[in-house]
Amino acid sequence: MGVLGASGYAGRELCAFIQSHPGLSLAFATANEQRGTTTRIGGKDVTFVATEDAKLNSAELIFSSLPHGASKQWVNTAQNSGARVVDLSSDLRPGNGCEGIPYGLTELARPAIKSARLVANPGCYPTSAALPLIPLLASGEIQGADIIIDAKSGVSGAGRDAKQGSLYAEVSEGIHAYGIAGHRHVAEIEQELSAAAKKPVVVNFTPHLMPMSRGILSSIYVKLNNGATAEGLRDTLAAKYKDEPFVRLLPNGQAPATRHVRGSNHCVMNVFADRVPGRAILMSAIDNLVKGASGQAVQNMNVMCGIAETTALEQEPLFP
Amino acid sequence: MGVLGASGYAGRELCAFIQSHPGLSLAFATANEQRGTTTRIGGKDVTFVATEDAKLNSAELIFSSLPHGASKQWVNTAQNSGARVVDLSSDLRPGNGCEGIPYGLTELARPAIKSARLVANPGCYPTSAALPLIPLLASGEIQGADIIIDAKSGVSGAGRDAKQGSLYAEVSEGIHAYGIAGHRHVAEIEQELSAAAKKPVVVNFTPHLMPMSRGILSSIYVKLNNGATAEGLRDTLAAKYKDEPFVRLLPNGQAPATRHVRGSNHCVMNVFADRVPGRAILMSAIDNLVKGASGQAVQNMNVMCGIAETTALEQEPLFP
Amino acid sequence: MGVLGASGYAGRELCAFIQSHPGLSLAFATANEQRGTTTRIGGKDVTFVATEDAKLNSAELIFSSLPHGASKQWVNTAQNSGARVVDLSSDLRPGNGCEGIPYGLTELARPAIKSARLVANPGCYPTSAALPLIPLLASGEIQGADIIIDAKSGVSGAGRDAKQGSLYAEVSEGIHAYGIAGHRHVAEIEQELSAAAKKPVVVNFTPHLMPMSRGILSSIYVKLNNGATAEGLRDTLAAKYKDEPFVRLLPNGQAPATRHVRGSNHCVMNVFADRVPGRAILMSAIDNLVKGASGQAVQNMNVMCGIAETTALEQEPLFP
């Protein structure tokens, strides 16, 4: 296995997962600016090489967590070297003009992933929103309009590059929205939701930056179609995910918390009846670096390689 | 001035404001469990007495930040002693069967406050939601249905009593919603909004607990009435609040952050056009302990006593 | 395996470790106040029973993480039921009049632990201080006087009981020392250090409470004996711990951080030459709930039961 772009938070996690994966080994980990340096990851020393120096043909499968925009060309090169690829960037996700590439929401796309040579790994926000929404749009219980997704993310979602806006003293003890009405994840979300609903779905998606390192909580406000009830929505999600190792519907009334999933590949979700008739509230929580990035990428790799899907992903949430 | 219930976060702030208020002095500060103990507040030592031992008639105006439920009777007693009263509990707020008592959203109710012997000080959540919503409901630019208020609060809102759910290790590095579809603040919010709209307004209000000590950010998703635009909403709020010392509409496009108001009596707000036609997003941020509790209480006291409204409330936000 | 006192942070971790331990199962988990309630721990539902209702004889080995003072009697009862016991409380640690019971600093006491029916599991502070100090006192390279241990601990060390001093709003964005010159861990530390030095060792130990959930960093200021050097100290620690899976001397010059060990059973340490001749600085970091409590308890259990010592403790640190 190889990792392109291994010095960021997601790339680092990928290296750790590969190293803890029985039977797999890390052929290379690239990081241009840190080429030649050695870092401790997952209990072992990893020496970064430049991306152009990586022996791409030494890896059966390559993960790219290169930056958005820079990933596409290397995915191409990696494929030409004969490797299967899981791309964690947004370059090849739906809504970016690259339709036809399997979109790796593992629980919802296993058949396509299994035989894919290339998988576009979902973004963290879309993962947290799509897992509860897709089954309910597919079942026709909720309306495709007036969906409000109010998402709260930890700071690691902004990456490991030094940016003033991600400094401790700028982020601690505060919260604010960003990219209001214009966040690049919207196209990706709407495309997947529309496919599930079999009609155009339009969402309001508003991300917020808050003081935590890991985690996304999506609070989703929806309108019910005639005859639908919050209990029915719970039943639909319960049926959909009852055998899934990584998706868990919480007991009735229990609010999902990012602390329920920190450091794990789990998504916890729940449905609440609203005080307002005809409305319901969906809540879902994931670790943005695991189920929202590297963990789901490894889950997809396991599916692609015919390995048991939970392999190397058994870590339970760390609390407190 | 006297403070009933001075050992909590809001009561402590009240004492500090009174001590920094030129010309006023603190006649008594009550705290039953800590009676007899001395604490440093606002640069001076304050010795707590039991509520029943307070010389109520030694104070011209009394603040009650006693717990919800316990406050009402002492407000009564304080009034009987001849004092004017600002009650910070929810006991006498609208929606609790105590209509007719002026509701102290200062900017929106000065005439009633000025002559009141008793003011019900608004809750922190209602303050953050009502300040942007009331002018827009009054102007008829936004619909009274489908209002979603997704609020994020710091932990001090849960009070200073020892509760497991407020422990550092339970709150740090995470977020979750609570009181979903049932929060006690909803009646207070809806009553005020309905009065402004002159028709029943129903809201979804969902509070979230997040790791910060102070602050509330309310992200409010609204539908526009025919002909209304986000720019028009901004104009309405700009006109309404242009001379207000404590309410500030941010420059176009700038997202309110709780860091803009920490430690101050300010509310910052803004309006954003949604990607979805016919919708807009309102954001407002306050410090829950200041504009959301003690600061607004002092602001109301200033109005009641004919003192310049900003007196003792000049503190600018502390950043970082 | 059984866990007495499973509702606290350490007890919860014990349950999680047992559940992830191949071949072991959790016979009971006690929590008096939460008897009958079911909690999700380590991916499984755990139902608490009252301590008096636990079938002690159904467990081959019992962990007690009952509160200090309350543990001793139950350790006795558990032993009478035929179980081997690892006691995480301070009741049976050195300095409490219970000498002769093996003290479970695993790396330094394997032979005694292997055959023990009862092990006193070390406290978190003593573990972080003793691991670097004991080999250097045993080698005679550092003086037994003028040892300053300035320790910084996360809040989970204060337990999960609701206490005002552990509230988020009291702890966040601040630091202070506590129990200055009188912390109950000192006797435990000095006894072990004196045994290693074969003469009385006296330390200054000053714990500080800081805003993190997990972790202890001990900054230890020592005087060198004649001829000793910081490099020599590093060599001694390197030799002592070179084959240890859980103790790691960092590369020369690299400062231990609690982030290096969060969620893992590792201790990282290092030695630094001081600017002041004849002095050196030792730094060591552990996760207080793992190597400082439950992880080391499981490590001891593994040794007692003849299981590979790292079983169930393979979790690498979670970063960020």
Added chain:
Amino acid sequence: MGVLGASGYAGRELCAFIQSHPGLSLAFATANEQRGTTTRIGGKDVTFVATEDAKLNSAELIFSSLPHGASKQWVNTAQNSGARVVDLSSDLRPGNGCEGIPYGLTELARPAIKSARLVANPGCYPTSAALPLIPLLASGEIQGADIIIDAKSGVSGAGRDAKQGSLYAEVSEGIHAYGIAGHRHVAEIEQELSAAAKKPVVVNFTPHLMPMSRGILSSIYVKLNNGATAEGLRDTLAAKYKDEPFVRLLPNGQAPATRHVRGSNHCVMNVFADRVPGRAILMSAIDNLVKGASGQAVQNMNVMCGIAETTALEQEPLFP
């Protein structure tokens, strides 16, 4: 008044203090990279100019919070323009070859500051260490050797420039030492302590980076000279600082916390008897951006300009 280097945390605070200062106004605020941009500081809009475009001769007194190394030349230029100068950089502090310039520990150097045309404003670490140590070295009660200063600092001390090591996800939930045995503040500290002791004083100074935005706690371990006691040390500090508005000796036994001083120009300190005979522990806490930087700079300006020393510095600590 003018501020050179106003876009950092300390420069920003300087602007805020000047704007709240009755009778003073902000003639210019420079920030090269942000020239032309307008920022809200202290309730007013401030437009930055390039340092070279600042009208230095329009200000009677100029603060420089330019980076270390870059400040010296501009201090020179500013003086040539006729302005008095308070330099917040380390360029002109003792130990940097610039002796003879008054060192602005206000409480300990008022006469020199009063008539100075140029004051070197102390660093945050030296301020926190020197305020308790200098009177005790001057009195001869503590030894000049074996002084251990274990300092814990918030992240704003590292400045507002984007650095990976200051990112939220790198700093949150952890602690580590840095610059061990080599921190640039040592020369400054030792020079001032030696002057007080009238003999060379050598200290171990070890700074730690911890997750808080503001604050420094210095835990200082000292040896007593013959006949000295912890009580005596308290008496000395009490006498020294009894009339000081910004330095406060806490009641006996109470541990200084950074929360006692956040956002204020105060230093709180205390003395504790050690368990080890002949030793004592000093603790002092300041806000690194206020008493450790801008606040003390304004305090010095007040002294230089013959203004009441507490003017614009009345802000009480913000808690929680």
